[in-house]
Amino acid sequence: MSNIKEVKLGSQGLVVPAIGLGCMGMTTGFGSDIYGKADEKEAIATIHRSLELGGNFLDTADIYGPFLNEQLIAKAIQGNREKYIIATKMGFEIGDNGQATGGFNGSKNYVKKAVERSLKNLGTDYIDMYYLHRLDTNTPIEETVEAMGELVKEGKVKYIGLSEVGSETIRKAHSVYPLTAVQSEYSLFERQIEELGILATLEELGIGLIAYSPVGRGFLNGSIQKPEDFNENDWRKSLPKYQGEQFFKNVELVNEIKKVADEKNISSAQLAIAWVVAKGHTPIPGTKRVKYVEENLAAANFSLTKEDLDRLESIIPLGTVTGARYDEASMKGVNL
Template sequence: MKKVKLGSQGLEVSQVGLGCMGMTKFAGHDVYKKADEKEALLTIERSLELGGNFLDTADQYGPWENEKFIAKAINGKRNQYAIATKFGHEINDQGELTWGINARPEYVKKAAEQSLKNLGTDYIDLYYLHRLDPNVPIEETVGAMAELVSEGKVKYLGLSEVSLETIRRANAVHPISALQTEYSLFERTVEENGILKGIAEMGIGFVSYSPLGRGFITGDIKSAADLSEGDWRLNIPRFQGEYLQKNLDLVKEIGKLAAEKDVTTAQIALAWVLSKGIVPIPGTSKRINLEKNYASADINLSDSDIERLENIIPAGTDVGARYDDHGMETIDE
């Protein structure tokens, strides 16, 4: 897999990254289905074999357990990977989520030191602010992040789920290399509000998380019964009631084009994201899924293919909220 530039500050990553959140428990619960640790470790190893060096984690995942898992996976090969992690969801000294956002300068430094320890490394390739702290000016947060760069503990800075105004203010303090926000055929808000155009003008790269709609666009979900009891997606409007059926029908339409090209629904959706010059980080803990995801980089979509896909789910289509009310409140719009 080829490498691409993420932003204009020098960061290079594989064209498709690997979201690692589902490889460990989250706040004591499995995110989707229980991951097999041995298989997950082999998945990260296989990623590197295929040229995929971009791993995405966060201190919140676990908390801390996902970063520690990554440390185990990259042991002895640290310099071959580009590691992205995030901070902002406050974690107390006992390693427990407080369910608040904390981006005060002193917490930035504390969180970074903990992540470095968890990851078993002395530097982080890409350090994101996970969510904007409404009580702290972004200039103060990014100022503290910039100090981590000057100290050599972080190479590049990123933001997640923030508005274009916030990005501009942050970028004025220190160059931002990447914005990470949800983006898929089902979620195109960053197109509608001008964020993609705005960050391109600033030389900031874009990373798409949940490019498969949290598994929705894989086509593997046929009804609510396919989501096991306790699956957190059941709390999301997009997976509920009339929205669920509407969205299942849309996925079927995407699947028709995939079948014509003899690829999977997931692969056609990832190929669409890649056609935008965006780096997707689909999450999986299984080698077979990873290999299929990475193969999407070899799919060439014509202009008519892209138009067809975008006509199935035009930007602005109401497919249901992507988080519950609390989750939506943490997004800076």
Template sequence: MELRALGSQGPTVSTQGLGLMGMSVFYGATDDTESLATIDRALELGVNLLDTAESYGPFINEQLLGKALAGRRREDIVVADKTGVEITDEGQIVDLNGRPDYIRRALDRSLRHLNTDYVDLYYMHRIDPKVPVEESIGAIAELVAEGKVRHIGVSEATAQTIRRAHAVHPLAAVQTEYSLFERGIEHNGVSETLQELGIGLVAYSPLGRGFLSGAITSPDDFAADDWRRSDPRFQGENFDRNLDVVREVRRIASEKHVTPSQLALAWVQHQGAVAIPGTKRRSYLEENIAATEVTLTAADIAAIEQVAPHGAVNGDRYSPEGMATLNG
């Protein structure tokens, strides 16, 4: 597995990381035994960036990662965690909360769940509009000084917010949805800002929440408790139109003798981002990691651009309530 520096200020991470969210929540039934085996296999194959958040469960995903970390050399693993969504100790999600007192309390709780004494990369999961971002980042900067956090990031922030945060303490990374299905950062100033400031890009949902795998052919493919049943891009006419895009991606992948997932991940990596595809099964993990060996030619990029340009996908990426938390 090739390693790269995450921006000019961040840690050295594997070209592809692993998103752990789906191992605990949102995507149907879970199996901790298989999930832990998947994390073990990822580490064996050279993945060192493992991504979680206090809100995944809540807490359950952090606790799962804590089990995976047990007995391992902590310095070999880059643990990314997130805060900014207030959660009671009983696991009740309240609202966005970027206040310094909450951030400090949340990190101490996360460290207990993770069974570690520091987090390598700590993100503001969402930006609280009620709290100046300078105050939130200033609080995490204090935690850096105390050794509880190594690097700081923000997630789903505007270019202006990124600049304001970076002025308080250098950001190592910005995490945002980025894929052939979601290319908004190329057109809202975020990509240019990251390049200018030397901040790394971490792409979550690089497979369009599984759509780009080519394995989803109907909304009925989802379990009853899979949240994608309420995702606008998987609804009605949007689903049908987006499936047309996937068919074209599958065609290009077939011509290149790779899977659609591998083509989609190779494209994200070609853009300079560190992709963190989520999976809870070893077979999909191995397929995804093989994308790090895929080289895209100029002709490949042109063909992909033709079938999946910005704006090709129909529907918002979250419900109206979820969309309201973006671009903080």
């Protein structure tokens, strides 16, 4: 096993590798196959290779599939459960028929139901990190977090967190039961949580940040230079970042970042991931291929100086408009 550095996630005792593995794209179905077709054999090989390199922190959710992603992870970790740190999420309401209802549910009863389902699908009797995936605005956050805290006391969950919520919600939740982490999109291309003071709140309370899409949904790897570079069914074409004049403005920014990466003899994606690590946060770049998990985890070995950070952040200063991160309907689930 490699010596990928480990970091404390928050202040409740959880230690994780500096870079995790986002597993969403490894399966098909709702919320999952947005980056093209998945191959189960290659996905499992990716999880195993990640472990060999010290990347034993896997991130999934019950909505991915639904359930298929958790079930894939169960296959991959079978016989080696204790070697992995598993994070999963609940909150998108999923019916007994396995279909997403389109709503959110953070009620106490649903939390209890969702965790039992995830434990079964993951083939485990405990979850290391359990998140509320999206805020249910019809249920007080205190009720949801109290139920999640009870899961810790019952031994079904070790640590809890929230996803895509603002400072006020974080403070209310943390006062009920200590949060270990908050998960949100964060990259050189997406720094809204910094602009809104959410990062400052997390630092004040001793809560870690798990940064998903640290490569800007693939934009920051530099391979997308024109609209024709997308596959026909690529979900990203629906995002404001990738449309019209904004697309070409973003390509210009990406090309400036690529110049810095070339000087350092690393890929643009590695530089983007290393930036998140250097900022003191834990990125979970998603991939379903062995070669990319090797490349992503190698970014943990790159040290960026303050001058490097300043240079990158002068290319895309705080407040730069790069386009909304979801379409209008999906943004309704983000409560910052």
